[in-house]
Amino acid sequence: MATNVPNQGQFLGDIATFLTGVRDSFGALENKRDYITAMGGVTFLTAAAPDGLGMTTADADALIATLDQHHDLDQHYTGVTAAPLLNYEQNGAAYWGGR
Numbered sequence: 001m002a003t004n005v006p007n008q009g010q011f012l013g014d015i016a017t018f019l020t021g022v023r024d025s026f027g028a029l030e031n032k033r034d035y036i037t038a039m040g041g042v043t044f045l046t047a048a049a050p051d052g053l054g055m056t057t058a059d060a061d062a063l064i065a066t067l068d069q070h071h072d073l074d075q076h077y078t079g080v081t082a083a084p085l086l087n088y089e090q091n092g093a094a095y096w097g098g099r
Contacts, residue, residue: 029070029074066092
């Protein structure tokens with residue numbers, strides 16, 4: 001006999017929430033990547049405020065590389081192309097901000 005069986009509606013609703021969160025997060029990352037590109041890429045990221053974010057070149061390069069890698073993962077997620085084998089979780093860890 002099963003114990004602690006969750007409410008079916010709540011359980012499936014939670015799964016739907018997590019899956020739409022993944023979908024929405026990929027879209028948001030793609031939008032940030034596109035914005036950075038449209039603003040000038042590394043030049044925008046390294047320019048001092050108010051013209052840019054004032055990042056170091058190394059940090060800007062790392063951010064762009066991470067967003068590019070997650071773009072590859074998004075392309076795999078949406079069925080466009082297969083993503084290369086990378087540790088996407090670790091590649092994004094520097095931007096978690098302790099979360």
